[in-house]
Amino acid sequence: MTEAAKHTPGPWIVSDYSKYHVQKPNRGLLCSTGVGNSSGHSDRYEDYANARLIAAAPDLLEALKEATLALEGFSKGEGVFKPIEQTIVMSRAAIAKAEGGAA
Incomplete structure (x- = not known):
């Protein structure tokens, strides 16, 4: 990218x-x-x-990039379950930072 x-x-x-x-x-x-x-x-x-x-913008951007990679792998049928779990954690942390809550 x-x-x-x-x-x-x-x-x-x-x-x-x-x-x-x-x-x-x-x-x-x-x-x-x-x-x-x-x-x-x-x-x-x-x-x-x-x-x-x-x-939270840098964290949100990084989480979106990771989510995009995980979704691209998933759409191609690649085994991306572990990266998806990591992406979910990263995404939740970024959202929590933006909303002022705990991850």
Whole structure:
């Protein structure tokens, strides 16, 4: 699989100052949420959910790549049961990170 554009590799984390920041540990800010809507008001819970989703993006991308490989193997009738189990674990962990829950 070729990469069209390079992104900052994970892990990314959410930090809370006056608004939520997504950053690479020990490296600095990637982006911020909490800029508000057109009226200037911001929903703190929605901002936090958005930050979690952004921070989980590298994990979600990796899980989707693994799931695609497992499904391609399955569709070809290849024995991919162990990778599928690993892919399920990876996918659940990425989803939990995005949703703020436990894997």
